[in-house]
Amino acid sequence: MTNTPDPATPSSRPDPTEPVGDAVLDRDTFDALKQPRSANRLPVGDGTWHQLAKQYVWVRIISTAVFALLVAAGATVISLWSRVPWIWIPAGVFLVILLWTIVITPRQARAYGYQLRRDDLVFRRGILWQRMVAVPYGRMQLIDITHGPLDRGFGIAQLKLVTAAASTGVVIPGLTQEAAERLRDTLVDVAETRRTGL
Template sequence: MDDLFAPSDVSWTPVSPKLAAVRRVTAAIVFGLMTIVGLVSFGLMMGWLYGVLWLVVMGIGFAWTWVLIGRNQRSWKYAEREDELLVSHGIMFRQLVVVPYGRMQFVDVAAGPLERAFGIATVELHTATPATDAKIPGLHPDEASRLRDRLSALGQAQAWGL
């Protein structure tokens, strides 16, 4: 069953562990805001006991999210074949996207403020069919640039044959 989502005949490249750090900082901000709003709301309307209960629930939720983010980051990987790019990710719900180079229309590189602060970027491939679009988050900027240039060149070269 593992060969269905991660063929063994290719050399897989994992994404940077910094991806987990970016997602954990984002989760900390979201959980922090939710905790503050909940504490104020429950504390004012229902009493301090419900505020403490909310704090416990948010702590457990954040701890669970912390673990899941690490597992998800470790599941992201990609491989370059002669005619196609493979992107695999997911633990419980696995996904393997195979994008033929000749079907690519354009390649995006994006990095938000947190991603730039941690030194990572996301490469996104666009095809005519949105279902076959693929993205690879958590790449070092040099690798993202190299991959963008290589995929663009391969896409252009193989599109001539269509």
């Protein structure tokens, strides 16, 4: 008869900080976490930061460009049908905003990162408006992977973490499909053992 280790003991708990899945989590991703230049930025801290897949930029650019084409087509149809040229004023402002979104998308994508620490997952995003959230493993209630048709075409997915407090929920976009599945399995295992140990 073999002795099975108690899941509540620290030695038997999976440690997400171990570099087991790093090759999977870091495949086809950006190599440097982009930070604001200000000295008053949120500190990155120690540890390994994982980033989004490079394909995420193309998915965002294509989806934004398609949306811009739809806005331009809609404004053209409305202006020709109603013979009112002022429709191009709001449409033009909207198209400039969408163009600016396309331009800054690569920089925004490099500002996303997540870190697997001993007791929680830390997620950060943003350059101008920064956000950093720490989600304790034991508080995770649902881990969901979603991806649309364009995401599937580029082999990426987004992973959503749901906790009891809605404000601490996290959505990590632009993970490779393999990384999303590995991260989901790791987080489910760790969350189960942390709840068992409570």
